Amino acid sequence: MNISFQTDKEFDVIGFGRACIDLNAVEYNRPMEETITFQKYVGGSPANIAIGSSKLGLKAGFIGKIPDDQHGRFIEQYLSEKGIDTSNLVVDREGRKTGLAFTEILSPEECSILMYRENVADLYLEPTEVHEYYITRAKILLISGTALAQSPSREATLKAINLAKKNNIKVVFELDYRPYTWKSLEETAVYYSLVAEKADIVVGTRDEYDVMENLSNEGDNQATVDYLFQHEPELVVIKHGVDGSYAYTRSGETFRGRAYKTEVLKTFGAGDSYASAFLYALVTGKDIETALKYGGASASIVVSKHSSSEAMPTVAEIEKLIQDDNTY
Ligand SMILES: Nc1ncnc2c1ncn2[C@@H]1O[C@H](COP(=O)(O)OP(=O)(O)OP(=O)(O)O)[C@@H](O)[C@H]1O
Numbered sequence: 111m112n113i114s115f116q117t118d119k120e121f122d123v124i125g126f127g128r129a130c131i132d133l134n135a136v137e138y139n140r141p142m143e144e145t146i147t148f149q150k151y152v153g154g155s156p157a158n159i160a161i162g163s164s165k166l167g168l169k170a171g172f173i174g175k176i177p178d179d180q181h182g183r184f185i186e187q188y189l190s191e192k193g194i195d196t197s198n199l200v201v202d203r204e205g206r207k208t209g210l211a212f213t214e215i216l217s218p219e220e221c222s223i224l225m226y227r228e229n230v231a232d233l234y235l236e237p238t239e240v241h242e243y244y245i246t247r248a249k250i251l252l253i254s255g256t257a258l259a260q261s262p263s264r265e266a267t268l269k270a271i272n273l274a275k276k277n278n279i280k281v282v283f284e285l286d287y288r289p290y291t292w293k294s295l296e297e298t299a300v301y302y303s304l305v306a307e308k309a310d311i312v313v314g315t316r317d318e319y320d321v322m323e324n325l326s327n328e329g330d331n332q333a334t335v336d337y338l339f340q341h342e343p344e345l346v347v348i349k350h351g352v353d354g355s356y357a358y359t360r361s362g363e364t365f366r367g368r369a370y371k372t373e374v375l376k377t378f379g380a381g382d383s384y385a386s387a388f389l390y391a392l393v394t395g396k397d398i399e400t401a402l403k404y405g406g407a408s409a410s411i412v413v414s415k416h417s418s419s420e421a422m423p424t425v426a427e428i429e430k431l432i433q434d435d436n437t438y
């Protein structure tokens with residue numbers, strides 16, 4: 111089964127949310143307390159997804175806010191170099207900062223992220239800085255859940271979704287739950303369910319759906335999709351780490367995607383690379399089952415490399431892995 115998109119659009123995907131900086135431990139397989147060197151990359155889940163999509167040959171744009179400093183200029187320059195349209199990347203003039211994500215690579219299985227997100231520019235995007243004409247130029251508006259964590263970014267996000275819906279642009283909601291940005295689980299559940307109910311495609315891990323549903327124990331995929339299909343979504347993707355992922359359609363089909371074996375360096379970056387390749391496959395007319403393979407193959411390449419953004423694979427690398435078919 112395929113998902114249909116509008117065809118006469120300049121952008122395949124416009125990412126919405128944070129474009130930040132990752133500082134990834136250079137000396138890995140040790141705690142961060144013992145790490146003294148970090149390598150700088152552009153990061154932030156929706157920026158990573160835009161970068162991954164662009165590397166796969168899609169035309170990507172971005173809506174977000176960056177600081178008026180060296181870090182902001184680094185982000186803008188990197189996105190432009192990667193072919194992403196930055197005309198709607200707003201520069202903050204009130205001294206706000208870039209979000210920083212320090213990554214700890216304790217072992218290939220144990221990674222954590224220490225985030226600095228006080229007074230970050232991305233959460234200060236104003237609704238007036240979201241423009242209807244820009245959104246109408248895309249096939250997909252990709253929303254990151256973290257953009258809902260705080261006002262005014264929250265209202266800017268809701269405005270963007272309303273404009274996309276008004277213009278029949280597909281809204282993809284990547285739950286992208288980052289606890290440090292939220293005040294409480296109750297609050298997260300309210301905004302996550304509000305937006306998931308409006309989105310056309312929802313993508314998240316089982317844990318993130320549990321947050322959306324405000325569950326204290328692991329929820330049941332069928333119950334999640336039964337709930338979401340009472341509303342707008344036509345496709346719901348639930349990821350289970352190395353156990354792969356499932357895609358559920360409104361018409362009642364279920365597809366399973368498997369993870370591809372690789373030499374894992376670190377676990378983060380999997381979700382963003384998965385999303386960019388999954389969307390690439392859907393928007394280029396591949397069926398859902400094939401799109402799951404693209405997502406899984408792309409993720410397995412990124413977990414074997416040091417960064418999330420710079421490591422995004424090419425179509426040829428993904429297709430080679432799919433052909434080799436070395437899955438868990
Ligand atoms: N260790 C691994 N080896 C190979 N593939 C993996 C591994 N972990 C995850 N993947 C692939 O990446 C996909 C997404 O992973 P996961 O469910 O962990 O998402 P995520 O939590 O959003 O990722 P992130 O850690 O980037 O936030 C999985 O469905 C799987 O295909």
Ligand SMILES: O=C(O)C[C@@H](O)[C@H](O)C(=O)CO
Binds near residue numbers: 378
């Ligand atoms: O999303 C972030 O802000 C951090 C990412 O850039 C980081 O690489 C990661 O966590 C990817 O999953």
